[in-house]
Amino acid sequence: MPLNIVTIVGARPQFIKAAPVSAQLRSRHREYLVHTGQHYDANMSQLFFDELGIPQPDVNLEIGSAAHGEQTAQMLVAIERLLDAQKPDLVLVYGDTNSTLAGALAAAKLNIAVAHVEAGLRSFNRRMPEEINRILTDRIARYLFCPTQTAVDHLHNEGVTAGVYLSGDVMYDAALHFAAVAESGSTILERLRLAERSYLLATCHRPQNTDDVDALRAIVQALIDSGEHVVFPVHPRTRGFMQKSGLMELVRKAEHLRLIDPVGYLDMVQLERHARKIVTDSGGVQKEAYFYKTPCITLREETEWVETVADGWNILVGARQDKILAAIRDFAPQAGQNNHYGDGRASEKIIRYLNEI
Ligand code: UD1
Ligand code: UDP
Numbered sequence: 001m002p003l004n005i006v007t008i009v010g011a012r013p014q015f016i017k018a019a020p021v022s023a024q025l026r027s028r029h030r031e032y033l034v035h036t037g038q039h040y041d042a043n044m045s046q047l048f049f050d051e052l053g054i055p056q057p058d059v060n061l062e063i064g065s066a067a068h069g070e071q072t073a074q075m076l077v078a079i080e081r082l083l084d085a086q087k088p089d090l091v092l093v094y095g096d097t098n099s100t101l102a103g104a105l106a107a108a109k110l111n112i113a114v115a116h117v118e119a120g121l122r123s124f125n126r127r128m129p130e131e132i133n134r135i136l137t138d139r140i141a142r143y144l145f146c147p148t149q150t151a152v153d154h155l156h157n158e159g160v161t162a163g164v165y166l167s168g169d170v171m172y173d174a175a176l177h178f179a180a181v182a183e184s185g186s187t188i189l190e191r192l193r194l195a196e197r198s199y200l201l202a203t204c205h206r207p208q209n210t211d212d213v214d215a216l217r218a219i220v221q222a223l224i225d226s227g228e229h230v231v232f233p234v235h236p237r238t239r240g241f242m243q244k245s246g247l248m249e250l251v252r253k254a255e256h257l258r259l260i261d262p263v264g265y266l267d268m269v270q271l272e273r274h275a276r277k278i279v280t281d282s283g284g285v286q287k288e289a290y291f292y293k294t295p296c297i298t299l300r301e302e303t304e305w306v307e308t309v310a311d312g313w314n315i316l317v318g319a320r321q322d323k324i325l326a327a328i329r330d331f332a333p334q335a336g337q338n339n340h341y342g343d344g345r346a347s348e349k350i351i352r353y354l355n356e357i
Contacts, residue, residue: 003029003354006088006107008079010036010063010099013171013284015048016265017094017117020173020347022054025092028355031055032086036075036099037062041236047264052178068098068129075102083110090115090354093137096130100137108140113357117170117350119144120151120160121304127208130283143357145350147171148340150306167349168342171284175269175291176344182269189274192231192258200228200328201275201294203282205235208319209299213245215319219299220247222324223279224254230279231271233263277328286314290337297327307340 005025009018018033025031035057039045049056061078063071079102083091091107093100094117104114116137123131138144138160146152147169155164188194202223209215216238223230234242239259242248251257263271269288272278278289281299286308289296296314308314312335317323342349 003089003357004032004086005029005090005092005354006032006034006083006086007092008034008036008099008103009057009094010038010075011095011097012039012044012048012262013282014094014097014099015045015052015054016174016284017170019048019052019054020170020177021092021117021350024347024351025354026055028351032059032088033057034079034082034103035060036079036102037064038071038075038097038099040064041262043262043264044236051264051266052174072098072102075099076106079103079106080110083107083112088112090143090357092117093141094118096121096134096137098129098133101133104137104140113142114140115143115145115350115354116141117145117167118147118151120146120148120153120155120164122151122154123302123304125302129207143353145346145353147342147346148305148307150340165349165353167353168344168346169287170346170350171287172291172341173344173347174265175288178266178269179273179292182266182273186266186270188263188267188270192260194229194231194271194274196274197276198229199275200226200230200277200279201271202230202232202279203235203285204232204280204299205237206281206300209281210235210238210241212319213241213247216241216245217247217250218319218321219279219324220250220257222321222328223257224250225321225325226328228256228276228328230257231275232257232259233261233268233271234259235262277331279324279328287341290314291341293337295331295333297324297331299324307338311335311337311340313337 145167
């Protein structure tokens with residue numbers, strides 16, 4: 001029996017996660033795709049639908065930016081109304097954003113089953129809004145699709161065992177599939193005149209790094225002091241804080257630190273695959289660095305993707321200027337990689353599991 005599934009996405013990484021799953025899902029089930037509008041700039045949203053061939057959303061709730069409580073509450077109201085009208089068999093949510101929590105909570109209160117893709121991740125840092133969103137979503141989800149064995153173990157340690165399924169990582173599916181597409185389709189290296197392994201790629205958007213001027217200054221200063229050619233696609237949140245705090249002045253003086261607007265997924269994949277090193281606080285970018293075997297320097301004190309660190313391809317340096325600089329100079333992975341993220345068919349496995357419902 002085909003299921004009626006409402007999928008809820010809203011932020012950049014969720015479009016990328018939904019791309020492989022949505023393609024599989026529609027071969028068997030009916031999907032109604034809801035965009036909460038959490039991300040709305042063309043280069044944070046529409047570009048991904050166009051590039052990745054994701055079906056256009058059936059509805060965009062246009063919630064936009066606001067404080068956490070307000071944003072989540074507005075989503076909750078709108079999603080509840082929509083679910084009341086759609087009466088789906090299942091609500092599918094991804095990752096750990098406010099859109100994830102709002103979708104899961106609205107569905108659970110209406111007694112609609114929730115499937116959570118990327119369940120079981122933990123940073124054990126409750127100051128991160130994502131950690132709250134994940135814990136709560138996992139508590140109310142009926143089907144929990146875990147990207148890694150570590151994620152399964154976390155759920156088991158919390159007493160969550162029913163509905164837990166090790167699917168592998170859908171971002172790995174996307175990374176494998178789109179690497180070749182990016183190689184032939186992206187012209188970013190030519191446009192930015194970048195030679196292979198001649199540059200660092202940087203991204204930064206976590207509140208603990210962007211909303212704290214000392215942290216953001218330390219990161220920017222380390223990138224400048226490295227003397228490396230750095231390509232930095234700037235998240236709108238970070239651009240806002242750089243402008244407010246006067247850090248833009250510092251950046252303007254450093255010609256080798258190149259701030260660019262957020263890029264599409266294909267350009268990003270291409271930048272990641274050919275960078276010498278990646279400096280980031282993004283969850284998705286840490287993993288993609290690992291998938292593409294580019295050394296990663298993570299601007300955080302902990303990570304959910306512990307396998308990348310255990311294998312020696314990722315180093316945690318926080319927002320500490322000296323540590324960032326030392327890692328840019330010296331960090332060089334020695335070890336090979338173990339296969340932690342599945343076989344590139346996580347989305348297929350998720351749909352096969354849903355077919356059994
Ligand atoms: C959100 C997620 C985070 C995820 C990230 C992916 C939560 C709590 N956070 O963080 O887990 O890693 O998305 O990128 O859900 N803005 C724009 N244009 C946009 C979107 C945002 O200008 O299209 C600006 C606004 O000033 C907004 C700020 O960025 O206030 C932050 O956006 P928001 O979606 O609240 O959080 P992110 O930092 O993007
Ligand atoms: N990404 C992108 N363009 C950019 C920056 C990131 O396409 O300018 C992609 C990146 O390749 C990864 C995803 O967005 O697939 C990660 O999203 P983000 O860093 O915003 O969020 P996180 O993964 O930390 O939740």
